[in-house]
Amino acid sequence: xxxxxxxxxxxxxxxxxxxxxxxxxxxxxxxxxxxxxxxxxxxxxxxxxxxxxxxxxxxxxxxxxxxxxxxxxxxxxxxxxxxxxxxxxxxxxxxxxxxxxxxxxxxxxxxxxxxxxxxxxxxxxxxxxxxxxxxxxxxxxxxxxxxxxxxxxxxxxxxxxxxxxxxxxxxxxxxxxxxxxxxxxxxxxxxxxxxx
Amino acid sequence: xxxxxxxxxxxxxxxxxxxxxxxxxxxxxxxxxxxxxxxxxxxxxxxxxxxxxxxxxxxxxxxxxxxxxxxxxxxxxxxxxxxxxxxxxxxxxxxxxxxxxxxxxxxxxxxxxxxxxxxxxxxxxxxxxxxxxxxxxxxxxxxxxxxxxxxxxxxxxxxxxxxxxxxxxxxxxxxxxxxxxxxxxxxxxxxxxxxx
Amino acid sequence: xxxxxxxxxxxxxxxxxxxxxxxxxxxxxxxxxxxxxxxxxxxxxxxxxxxxxxxxxxxxxxxxxxxxxxxxxxxxxxxxxxxxxxxxxxxxxxxxxxxxxxxxxxxxxxxxxxxxxxxxxxxxxxxxxxxxxxxxxxxxxxxxxxxxxxxxxxxxxxxxxxxxxxxxxxxxxxxxxxxxxxxxxxxxxxxxxxxx
Amino acid sequence: xxxxxxxxxxxxxxxxxxxxxxxxxxxxxxxxxxxxxxxxxxxxxxxxxxxxxxxxxxxxxxxxxxxxxxxxxxxxxxxxxxxxxxxxxxxxxxxxxxxxxxxxxxxxxxxxxxxxxxxxxxxxxxxxxxxxxxxxxxxxxxxxxxxxxxxxxxxxxxxxxxxxxxxxxxxxxxxxxxxxxxxxxxxxxxxxxxxx
DNA sequence: AATGAATGAGCGTTCATTCAT
DNA sequence: CATGAATGAACGCTCATTCAT
Numbered sequence: 001x002x003x004x005x006x007x008x009x010x011x012x013x014x015x016x017x018x019x020x021x022x023x024x025x026x027x028x029x030x031x032x033x034x035x036x037x038x039x040x041x042x043x044x045x046x047x048x049x050x051x052x053x054x055x056x057x058x059x060x061x062x063x064x065x066x067x068x069x070x071x072x073x074x075x076x077x078x079x080x081x082x083x084x085x086x087x088x089x090x091x092x093x094x095x096x097x098x099x100x101x102x103x104x105x106x107x108x109x110x111x112x113x114x115x116x117x118x119x120x121x122x123x124x125x126x127x128x129x130x131x132x133x134x135x136x137x138x139x140x141x142x143x144x145x146x147x148x149x150x151x152x153x154x155x156x157x158x159x160x161x162x163x164x165x166x167x168x169x170x171x172x173x174x175x176x177x178x179x180x181x182x183x184x185x186x187x188x189x190x191x192x193x194x195x196x
Numbered sequence: 197x198x199x200x201x202x203x204x205x206x207x208x209x210x211x212x213x214x215x216x217x218x219x220x221x222x223x224x225x226x227x228x229x230x231x232x233x234x235x236x237x238x239x240x241x242x243x244x245x246x247x248x249x250x251x252x253x254x255x256x257x258x259x260x261x262x263x264x265x266x267x268x269x270x271x272x273x274x275x276x277x278x279x280x281x282x283x284x285x286x287x288x289x290x291x292x293x294x295x296x297x298x299x300x301x302x303x304x305x306x307x308x309x310x311x312x313x314x315x316x317x318x319x320x321x322x323x324x325x326x327x328x329x330x331x332x333x334x335x336x337x338x339x340x341x342x343x344x345x346x347x348x349x350x351x352x353x354x355x356x357x358x359x360x361x362x363x364x365x366x367x368x369x370x371x372x373x374x375x376x377x378x379x380x381x382x383x384x385x386x387x388x389x390x391x392x
Numbered sequence: 393x394x395x396x397x398x399x400x401x402x403x404x405x406x407x408x409x410x411x412x413x414x415x416x417x418x419x420x421x422x423x424x425x426x427x428x429x430x431x432x433x434x435x436x437x438x439x440x441x442x443x444x445x446x447x448x449x450x451x452x453x454x455x456x457x458x459x460x461x462x463x464x465x466x467x468x469x470x471x472x473x474x475x476x477x478x479x480x481x482x483x484x485x486x487x488x489x490x491x492x493x494x495x496x497x498x499x500x501x502x503x504x505x506x507x508x509x510x511x512x513x514x515x516x517x518x519x520x521x522x523x524x525x526x527x528x529x530x531x532x533x534x535x536x537x538x539x540x541x542x543x544x545x546x547x548x549x550x551x552x553x554x555x556x557x558x559x560x561x562x563x564x565x566x567x568x569x570x571x572x573x574x575x576x577x578x579x580x581x582x583x584x585x586x587x588x
Numbered sequence: 589x590x591x592x593x594x595x596x597x598x599x600x601x602x603x604x605x606x607x608x609x610x611x612x613x614x615x616x617x618x619x620x621x622x623x624x625x626x627x628x629x630x631x632x633x634x635x636x637x638x639x640x641x642x643x644x645x646x647x648x649x650x651x652x653x654x655x656x657x658x659x660x661x662x663x664x665x666x667x668x669x670x671x672x673x674x675x676x677x678x679x680x681x682x683x684x685x686x687x688x689x690x691x692x693x694x695x696x697x698x699x700x701x702x703x704x705x706x707x708x709x710x711x712x713x714x715x716x717x718x719x720x721x722x723x724x725x726x727x728x729x730x731x732x733x734x735x736x737x738x739x740x741x742x743x744x745x746x747x748x749x750x751x752x753x754x755x756x757x758x759x760x761x762x763x764x765x766x767x768x769x770x771x772x773x774x775x776x777x778x779x780x781x782x783x784x
Numbered sequence: 785a786a787t788g789a790a791t792g793a794g795c796g797t798t799c800a801t802t803c804a805t
Numbered sequence: 806c807a808t809g810a811a812t813g814a815a816c817g818c819t820c821a822t823t824c825a826t
Binding site: 424461464465468469472478480481483484485487488489491492493495496499500503506507508519521522525526529532533536538539542543546547549550551552553554555556557558559560561562563569571574575577578579580581582583584585586587588 | 620657660661664665668674676677679680681683684685687688689691692695696699702703704715717718721722725728729732734735738739742743745746747748749750751752753754755756757758759765767770771773774775776777778779780781782783784
């Protein structure tokens, strides 16, 4: 007979309690490793209550994703809003800075929510090899005077991730990919980013 | 007493059988959804045999990741090998094209091995929202004559993924991140990729 | 604040609403597979209201059984009522025809209410095996000129079910059964039904 | 570390252990009310072991039904086997007595396995009303000298159950039922069983 | 080296029932 | 009378891992 008060809460509040508890746990241990019971316990309700608000574990993950996306977009748009309408480079710059800021605060949440990517640096395993290789290439080119790259590793990471993302998306789209065109586009983007 | 022959195989062969079977299954249904028993069955050995070669399910995933990385690097290095030593832009170009080619063939394996990624809408709705937003920005800037971007969506994807990758890495590194510096670096890379 | 009208109904009406809703659902999906919530939803009341009228899920099942029995008896009695008082064979005939008619209309409800019977192959394979066996016996006897049985399968079914029912009842009564007597009685009934 | 011996048993033995344990429990509390864990506990194995031998709770119920049917048929056939080939009434008599004997020993198992019919006399609720009615009719007819029925209640039970079984089967068959014909057949069977 | 029977913790989900409003 | 949010015990099933043979 503890909490005699507020056995009933406004639905949005209960829902939010559950989402907050889930987010905390998902961040700490990943989605798969978090059980419904842990979520309800952290939210201070009974197990069955979870199913009053969400049909499924997946449903709460999706709701969290939605909420995450809203916040993110708001931040980025706010960053651009201050730039004069005609200043396009300024807008691009604001976009980049806004996005960096927003993701820096939430990247782990993003990754946990959209890839199940807990163990830090798991993704690194392979990618590091490739990124290391590109980093060396960039440094060598710089040493040879071919270009100037202030931070070879960050650049290599950026190019590799960009390339990877483009390919992922192409794959997901599923329609036949025009390999030549894709190759050329990606090569051009790398080229310009490095050579300017 | 049937198959009296070859009950015993060279350890490396057994190990490879298991890895090949696992890779096939991981690709088909994901890592979590593949059971040890399915792997051993596909490899034609008993369940217990698995544990003679790998300590853990995670261990075989890691071994597969290792093997994957080796193959990838080989392909990319081969692509560069043909470029004259002094032609740095050519090397960068070769790197990009080699990497695109290599990942196009294996992106699904990569993602399944390093994120638990089940194809459609792997990247959450989130990313799409942000990428859409940047795509619009790029198109608007182009319409205003601020820059020329052949394929705004691919470019947006590239920049977003690059940015995301850089932040992920920064986070994983864990040490205090210099937000200003990171921001500036990323903004510059975006800037050059777009403005040239 | 909508439906301010008729939030309250005469208790018998509410009770009937619930029973009707429950009967419909029990018929469609069985008793066990029907939840209280489905019943209240179909009856247009809140979950808790159910417990104002019935103590238990079992209680509503029992009430439905009661109601079912009343209706049945009325039909059968009506069928007999038209037969002249002195015509006993006629009464027996009327009983049989009345009962067949009444049950044909409601057998599914009966079975769902009293056994948890989901239609196809309710009676297990078992019964079929035994009935098949008796059917063969009846046919063989007829071929040998020992008796005449218009429809061997229906007869076999009838005898088997009759026998089964008698034994079930004996078992339920629980008191020590006089096996010899029971055996003799059943054998005699089978005998007369077949040999006349 | 108790039972160091016989951690592994011949599969048929384990399977039989599980079936025996399940049968005991099903008889005691019904199928639905028996949990897998109770079965495995009673069989002296771990929960997971159950699924090495049966895919599903329903699967063990079915296996038990199969086993039950085999035994039953054997008993009845044995009863008939002793009757001279030409003695058809004797065969019918033997069938009836054999079936009664066999089912007397196992009726509860049969009912639990094929209908979920635990609470004794649940089935009675309705059926009793109808059977009582027929019993009265039979007694009244006898009092009037219309027929002679040694045990009116058993006869009424027999006729009612026979009728019920025939209708159930007709319903399950599902094809359009010829109500007139069915009625006539059943009436005739009742008639002969009573009037001789 | 190889087997595969056995284990048992763990999980997502359901639902009859209660009770504060 | 009526509501419906909250409860929490219960259950079927999965599967990585162990170990006697």
